[in-house]
Amino acid sequence: KNQVEQSPQSLIILEGKNCTLQCNYTVSPFSNLRWYKQDTGRGPVSLTIMTFSENTKSNGRYTATLDADTKQSSLHITASQLSDSASYICVVSAGRGTDKLIFGTGTRLQVFP
Amino acid sequence: NAGVTQTPKFRVLKTGQSMTLLCAQDMNHEYMYWYRQDPGMGLRLIHYSVGEGTTAKGEVPDGYNVSRLKKQNFLLGLESAAPSQTSVYFCASSSPRGEGVGHNEQFFGPGTRLTVL
Numbered sequence: 107k108n109q110v111e112q113s114p115q116s117l118i119i120l121e122g123k124n125c126t127l128q129c130n131y132t133v134s135p136f137s138n139l140r141w142y143k144q145d146t147g148r149g150p151v152s153l154t155i156m157t158f159s160e161n162t163k164s165n166g167r168y169t170a171t172l173d174a175d176t177k178q179s180s181l182h183i184t185a186s187q188l189s190d191s192a193s194y195i196c197v198v199s200a201g202r203g204t205d206k207l208i209f210g211t212g213t214r215l216q217v218f219p
Numbered sequence: 220n221a222g223v224t225q226t227p228k229f230r231v232l233k234t235g236q237s238m239t240l241l242c243a244q245d246m247n248h249e250y251m252y253w254y255r256q257d258p259g260m261g262l263r264l265i266h267y268s269v270g271e272g273t274t275a276k277g278e279v280p281d282g283y284n285v286s287r288l289k290k291q292n293f294l295l296g297l298e299s300a301a302p303s304q305t306s307v308y309f310c311a312s313s314s315p316r317g318e319g320v321g322h323n324e325q326f327f328g329p330g331t332r333l334t335v336l
Contacts, residue, residue, distance in 0.1 A: 149327030209261030
């Protein structure tokens with residue numbers, strides 16, 4: 107069964123600190139892996155998309171890594187800001203079909219001053 | 220560009236009532252999707268459309284119907300609402316064009332929060 111698991115479920119950090127969110131997946135066939143940011147009451151917004159051959163991709167203070175061998179990904183947030191408070195969702199695309207996105211349940215990050 | 224918009228933002232229904240959620244996109248995307256998001260679960264695909272006049276079932280289609288009469292609009296209907304349909308509904312759109320990882324990136328609307336009593 108295709109699954110995407112994220113950890114931790116929730117995380118609290120102080121402003122300015124770094125943090126890393128984890129994603130493990132069992133999805134076949136693998137096409138790409140995406141990280142989305144979802145602010146409370148809003149729709150998800152794409153942060154990064156990585157294919158099988160990419161090990162890392164950055165978007166500002168967000169850096170995603172992918173280990174296709176171990177089927178793990180991480181999202182590292184550097185120098186956190188209050189605006190980083192959101193849920194971060196890992197999504198794996200199982201092939202190129204339009205209905206093949208497998209969503210994780212997300213990690214809820216809260217950044218406090 | 221407004222991107223993907225959804226109407227209404229909030230709605231409360233009684234069991235058995237019907238309603239239609241409207242999704243509109245101004246990005247000329249061919250593909251459109253309806254998802255539901257429930258606490259403790261990832262987004263789940265209800266129905267999707269790969270073009271005007273075509274629709275297909277997703278992971279959780281029961282109790283919902285959809286129509287894509289115009290390329291820019293995708294309607295989600297609940298004929299007889301049930302408490303189990305209490306959820307936040309998201310519409311998304313994407314284009315099959317583009318190269319590499321840009322292929323089929325989905326853009327989401329702000330969501331509709333539906334409560335069925």
